[in-house]
Amino acid sequence: AQKITQTQPGMFVQEKEAVTLDCTYDTSDPSYGLFWYKQPSSGEMIFLIYQGSYDQQNATEGRYSLNFQKARKSANLVISASQLGDSAMYFCAMREGPGGSYIPTFGRGTSLIVHP
Amino acid sequence: SAVISQKPSRDICQRGTSLTIQCQVDSQVTMMFWYRQQPGQSLTLIATANQGSEATYESGFVIDKFPISRPNLTFSTLTVSNMSPEDSSIYLCSVEGEDNPQYFGPGTRLLVL
Numbered sequence: 001a002q003k004i005t006q007t008q009p010g011m012f013v014q015e016k017e018a019v020t021l022d023c024t025y026d027t028s029d030p031s032y033g034l035f036w037y038k039q040p041s042s043g044e045m046i047f048l049i050y051q052g053s054y055d056q057q058n059a060t061e062g063r064y065s066l067n068f069q070k071a072r073k074s075a076n077l078v079i080s081a082s083q084l085g086d087s088a089m090y091f092c093a094m095r096e097g098p099g100g101s102y103i104p105t106f107g108r109g110t111s112l113i114v115h116p
Numbered sequence: 117s118a119v120i121s122q123k124p125s126r127d128i129c130q131r132g133t134s135l136t137i138q139c140q141v142d143s144q145v146t147m148m149f150w151y152r153q154q155p156g157q158s159l160t161l162i163a164t165a166n167q168g169s170e171a172t173y174e175s176g177f178v179i180d181k182f183p184i185s186r187p188n189l190t191f192s193t194l195t196v197s198n199m200s201p202e203d204s205s206i207y208l209c210s211v212e213g214e215d216n217p218q219y220f221g222p223g224t225r226l227l228v229l
Contacts (some may be wrong), residue, residue, distance in 0.1 A: 015174070035217050043206045045220035046160075091158065103149070104218060107158045 002051045002108035003027065004092050011112050019069070021077040021110045023092035032096045034075040035104065036066065039089040048090075051075055082114045118143055118211050118220035129199055136195045137224045139209035144189035149218065150182070153206040162207075165192045185186045199228045 005024045013019040025034065036048040048080050051059045051066045059066040067076040079086055095104040119142040128133050139148065150162040162182055163198040171184040185193045196203050204227050210220040 033217075043153075043208075043211070043223040043225060045208060045216045045223070047219060050217050052217075102159055103164070108158045 002103045002107075003040055004094050006092055006110050008110045009108075011110055013079075013112065013114055015084060015116050017081045018078060019112065021079070021090050021112065023075045023077065023091075024044070025073050025075060025078055025092075025094045027094065027096050029096040030055035032094055033104075034066070034068070035093040035095070036075075037091045037093065037106075038086075040089060040108070041088070047106060049077070055112055062066070079112075083086075084114050084116060087112060087114045088099045117213055118145065118219045121209060121218060122209060122224050124135060124224060125222060125225075126225035128229065131200050131228055134139055134195055135199065136193050137207055137209075137228060139192045139194070139221055141190045143146045145211040146189070147212055148186065148192045149210045149212075149221075150184065150192075150194045151208045151210065152224055153208065153223075156206070159208065162194070168175045173201040196226065199226075201228045 003026050007022055032053045034051045038046045038048055048059045049059050049064045049066050051068045058068050063080045065078045067078055089109045091109045092107040093104040121140045123138045148165045151159045152162050153159050162177045162185055163172050163173045163187040165171045165184050167186045167189050181197050183195045205225045206225050208220050208223045210218045213219050
């Protein structure tokens with residue numbers, strides 16, 4: 001079974017609007033971390049945001065926020081006020097185990113295109 | 117966050133040859149990781165490289181094909197040996213940051229003809 005599922009292969013959004021990229025995960029470990037990365041066409045993997053399984057509040061980093069619903073095992077990325085430079089592949093990843101002692105598993109990614 | 121550089125950034129190689137990719141980190145790190153990303157695919161971990169010991173390879177990857185060196189705490193190399201067109205991928209090195217996330221280098225784009 002896949003540990004990280006990203007069901008949207010591609011998403012389109014108008015510039016300045018908000019967009020939600022979906023991510024569901026599967027784990028029986030009570031301690032885990034969830035990550036989102038952005039990969040532009042250059043190929044670099046850029047870390048965006050992190051959510052720990054014990055964190056009480058949803059993580060936020062500037063225009064990025066993580067809608068963490070633990071009971072549903074979902075960790076959707078919300079990008080507010082989309083910009084043309086947000087066009088890229090976005091990967092959700094999970095690392096199980098305390099203190100990040102295990103290797104993260106990546107989802108298949110979602111391609112986001114921002115229209116002017 | 118760690119600053120990671122990779123060389124080369126891209127290369128075009130003939131089948132049967134080998135390419136060594138270098139990864140340099142601006143701080144000392146215990147573990148370094150090598151990933152492969154085939155066209156249109158997600159990331160797949162090749163191996164974990166610890167300084168002073170042999171690399172630990174994931175299922176489907178072997179040392180003869182992807183030898184790794186880790187001579188010190190800031191540097192590692194990955195060699196792609198006896199290349200075939202199926203090896204055409206982006207190869208990424210990464211390190212684990214103190215604040216949990218993994219940080220990645222800019223990647224090496226390899227095309228094998």
